[in-house]
Amino acid sequence: MKHIAVIGAGQAGATLVETLRKSGFAGRLTLWGAEDALPYQRPPLSKAYLLGEMTRDRLHLRPQSFYDDHDVELHLGTRIAELDTEAKTLNHAGGTETFDAAILATGSTPHxxxxxxxxxxxxxxxxxxxxxxxxxxxxxxxxxxxxxxxxxxxxxxxxxxxxxxxxxxxxxxxxxxxxxxxxxxxxxxxxxxxxxxxxxxxxxxxxxxxxxxxxxxxxxxxxxxxxxxxxxxxxGIGAYPETSLANAAGLTLDNGIAVDAQGRTSAPCIWAAGDCCSFPVGDLRIRLESVPNAIDMAEVVARNLLGAGEDYHPKPWFWSDQYDVKLQIAGLNTGFDNIVVRDGDGRSHWYFQGDTLLAVDAMNAPRDYMVGKRLIEAGRSPDRTAVADPDVPIKSLM
Missing domain, CATH: 3.50.50.60 (FAD/NAD(P)-binding domain)
Structure with missing residues (x-):
């Protein structure tokens, strides 16, 4: 494989090129981004950066030298106008490029x-x-x-x-x-x-x-x-997956670009990762908009493009900072029928479906969050009565 093109220079795109190099890909590697900035963190934009507490350069995921040292060609301020999955070409204002494989990491767009x-x-x-x-x-x-x-x-x-x-x-x-x-x-x-x-x-x-x-x-x-x-x-009325390029290229869409468990789209030479795509989890097809998903999925997809053959198993977690409160969320709450409230150091809300723990919202309760996250990832569910009892040590729920 001589040339891999990564389209989208956000968190997923930056992780893809880094993982491809770490995994041994030595061919031509290009990263295409519509914005003119180096790949950067988005979460601080609405908090520390907006407050003026973080400078622009501190937002960068990696400095320019990282891409130079790893022989990653950056094409910033360049929007891909057309993707031809049969000819394996991408068109932009400056011309046409051929590729052997492309990965779409086009993210989402706010309403x-x-x-x-x-x-x-x-x-x-x-x-x-x-x-x-x-x-x-x-x-x-x-x-x-x-x-x-x-x-x-x-x-x-x-x-x-x-x-x-x-x-x-x-x-x-x-x-x-x-x-x-x-x-x-x-x-x-x-x-x-x-x-x-x-x-x-x-x-x-x-x-x-x-x-x-x-x-x-x-x-x-x-x-x-x-x-x-x-x-x-x-x-602040939500966002939709950025699928215009994929749609024009004839790729299958389903709440985003539809990929299989390893990140392949409906075209053999095209893969996708991050906010822009939906993927199977059990009997469901889901799409996650989060930094952890962008990183974890990009790492798996990059390795799979090189032949790893790994299915992606998400471990969802999210966070939000408001005033002096850190909200930490583990799991997916879809299908819950019961909420257990735990008060102690902070407060947490535990989502259950029957006796099965699905998710946890923890407000200034980092220990509750960590225990809940580990339980969810292990497929274990604590006793609901014990969760609700602040006199029961949180670690004992493990």
Whole structure:
């Protein structure tokens, strides 16, 4: 194999090229990214970087010298326009490249507010890329009024940072409660209380109707007819897998680019990893948007491209930082029918399906998180009564 092309220069893409070199691939290796920045960490964008506590260079996953030393050709600021799976070519503004195998690591793209909501006014933002935050950060001035649309983790993190800076913040969630798609009601209750304690005006069951103003945002009209003053609007309404290139190339899609357990797409020469693709887990097909999944899956796919033949078995975990709270999540809560609450050093919510432990949300409870994570990965479930009893040492649940 003479040339492997990695398309997408985020966390998965950077991990792919590093793992390919570590695994012995000595041929031509190219990494193509639409952004002009070196591959960087995304989680700090909405927290430390937005707050001005982290410089741009500290976001980089690796310095330029790493790619030079490992003979990785970086093609940054270059968007792949077309992928031909039969001719094994990729086209971009600068020409056409041939490859022996390509790996798609195109990530996900945030949903934006529809035009009917923005009224064509400037001042609406999403949080995904360095450029997004560089546009937003100069607007984050104490005393300004921010409207956050969407009560998921991105929206809540943005609200927390804005309050720390000193903005007035209103957050609206069209569903009946915040975190409705990702967490249980007790976790939502806990974070609602946290944000209200810090001065965020949270309104549930109401969304944004339209923005009003002359040449800038001045007022947000909500779906219940209420009008509130606003200077800045953040859309935290989720993301979708970036599949446009794969779709045009005729690859099979299923909630993202459909791959098998080893990362192969429907075209023999094309593989995929990270946020952009869905993969089989038991009888289900899932897609995970997280840094750990991007890293772990990319490592497996890179080795498989070189012949390892490993199935990918995800070990899902996530985190979110809001104010002085670290939320750590282990497992997937799909299908839970019971929540066990544990109070002690911090608080944790344990998701069960019957007597089977599925997932844990731990708020400033790192020991609960670590024990829950190990239990889930081992396929073991603790006694629910023992979990709920703060007098039962957490380690004894193992």
């Amino acid at each position: 934006t507010l529809p035009d009917r909501c923005t009224g064509g006014l400037p001042g609406t933002h999403v949080i995904r890329t360095l450029a997004d935050i560089d546009r937003l950060r100069p607007q984050m001035i104490p005393g300004k009024r921010m409207l956050v649309v969407g009560g998921g983790y991105i929206g809540l993190e943005a609200a927390a940072v804005a309050r720390k800076i000193g903005l007035d913040v209103t957050l609206v969630e069209l569903n009946t409660r915040i975190l409705g798609r990702v967490a249980c009601a007790p976790t939502a209750d806990w974070f609602r209380h946290l944000h209200r304690e810090h001065g965020v005006d949270i309104r549930e069951g109401v969304g944004l109707d339209t923005l009003l103003g002359e040449d800038r945002i001045e007022v947000a009209r909500l779906t219940d007819g209420t009008e509130i003053p606003a200077d800045i609007v953040i859309a």
